[in-house]
Amino acid sequence: MTTAVVVGSGPNGLAAALTLAAAGLQVRVIEAADELGGGIRSSELTLPGLVHDECSGMHPLVLCSAFAERFDLAGAGLTWRWAPAEFAHPLDDGRGGVAVRSVSETAAGLGKGGPGWQHTFGPLTERFGTISQEFLQPVLHIPRHPLHLARFGAYAGLPATLLARRFRTPEAQALFTGVAVHSFRPLDTLASSAIGVALTTAAHAFGWPVAEGGSAAIRDAILARAAEHGVQFETGRRVTSLDELGGPDLVMLDTSPAAAARIAGDRMPRHVHRAYLRYRHGPGAFKVDFAVEGGVPWAHEGSRSAGTVHLGGGVKEMAAAERDVAAGRMPARPFVLVGQQYLADKTRSAGDVHPLYAYAHVPAGFTGDATEAITARIEQFAPGFRDRIRATYVRSTTQMSRHNANYVAGDIVTGANDAWQLVFRPRPAPDPYATGVPGVSLCSAATPPGAGAHGMCGYNAAQRALARL
Ligand SMILES: Cc1cc2nc3c(=O)[nH]c(=O)nc-3n(C[C@H](O)[C@H](O)[C@H](O)COP(=O)(O)OP(=O)(O)OC[C@H]3O[C@@H](n4cnc5c(N)ncnc54)[C@H](O)[C@@H]3O)c2cc1C
Incomplete structure (x- = not known):
């Protein structure tokens, strides 16, 4: 049977484990903390x-x-x-x-800032289902909805302080900028609007929900699905080297790039090792x-x-x-x-x-x-x-x-969200999840689409690993 080990049980590690197990692999997850879940x-x-x-x-x-x-x-x-x-x-x-x-209700409460809000977020909200499918995968791909993505990109590429001017009143400008600050980066830099535009539009399209009982309920739901596929778990064990893992067919690292470089050691090509050590944190x-x-x-x-x-x-x-x-x-x-x-x-x-x-x-x-x-x-x-x-x-x-x-x-947020790393995280490569070590992938929020408890880094990484297998 094809085997996989996932190192780390954050939402991305768990998403990778479940995706691989659902494809028929025998999967084991090893977590350093005493409790599973990482950021959830x-x-x-x-x-x-x-x-x-x-x-x-x-x-x-x-x-x-x-x-x-x-x-x-x-x-x-x-x-x-x-x-x-x-x-x-x-x-x-x-x-x-x-x-x-509602975009229109929000705009109505923003006085003279309302029309700019409506004009910016109304059309994006209507198309958010397709736009989000585009940005929840590596940036370098052939878009299925290029026009929708272009509209999103036209706002996302701007400095947040510049885009905020569209909203006219101090209240509306601050309302948008407060969301743009989630990117943890100077607001007058290129593409510092990207996360603000995505999260504001998401608020209008789906809201910003919380999990009943706490975010651990997301982990518990994934664990319930993982149990259906026989995923095994070990907690309280920090992995320091690939040699400890017993030679599985696939390894998914839900770690920082630098930790992945240390775990892979000499097996990692030198250019990838260097790129992982140069990866910038915020x-x-x-x-x-x-x-x-x-x-x-x-x-x-x-x-x-x-x-x-x-x-x-x-x-x-x-x-x-x-x-x-x-x-x-x-x-x-x-x-x-x-x-x-x-x-x-x-x-x-x-x-x-x-x-x-x-x-x-x-x-x-x-x-x-x-x-x-x-x-x-x-x-x-x-x-x-x-x-x-x-x-x-x-x-x-x-x-x-x-x-x-x-x-x-x-x-x-597992890595600086500067314009370069928004596009090329964790390094410029046709497959951003590949570590250069056969069978070993990076699947944490240091990979596309980046931070958040959506599990999409792990899901995308597992799909790519299965395709390579
Ligand atoms: C205070 C705070 C607030 C946040 N707010 C939000 C929010 O509101 N909404 C949102 O979507 N996101 C939020 N985030 C971000 C979100 O939690 C992360 O982006 C997400 O958890 C990343 O998931 P991950 O699986 O990549 O890694 P993590 O969740 O960080 O999990 C990594 C796991 O791997 C384990 N690990 C690492 N190295 C090893 C090793 N060598 N051996 C074994 N195990 C290892 C760690 O112990 C950890 O359990 C917040 C994060 C924090 C800390």
């Missing part, structure tokens, strides 16, 4: 009964993922839940912007989970019903903060993403005490403590927040990479 884990980090997502919280791209569709994760027990609004961006004095599922994230009594008292009404709230002030302030973190300087007022998953999923709270998820963008390997900066940012837009905190759980950049070796120096 949830725990009671603060108080008993409060479910916090340890890494990924919102899942805009899962509903259009060919992997989730093919393996019917909903049929394996996964239930998606949506907050009343998808995301919001408060400004001072209770002003702000809010995005709901800035870091510093995460604080709070237990909050009575929820967050946002001054901006729209933020009270949004699953995700972006805190960064206006476009200029966000651009300056992102420039700082990219240059290795900690900004006084960093960009902070707040997740209010409990608004969508009541099972995560204990009575009126709710789990709140927040992380700041910080320089790679930041060694300071950003807890106060995050708390102060929330307090800025929600006076009285501090008084409602009942417990906190902190994960610094160092702890982030100890928790998961793929998050090098706290880089939670």
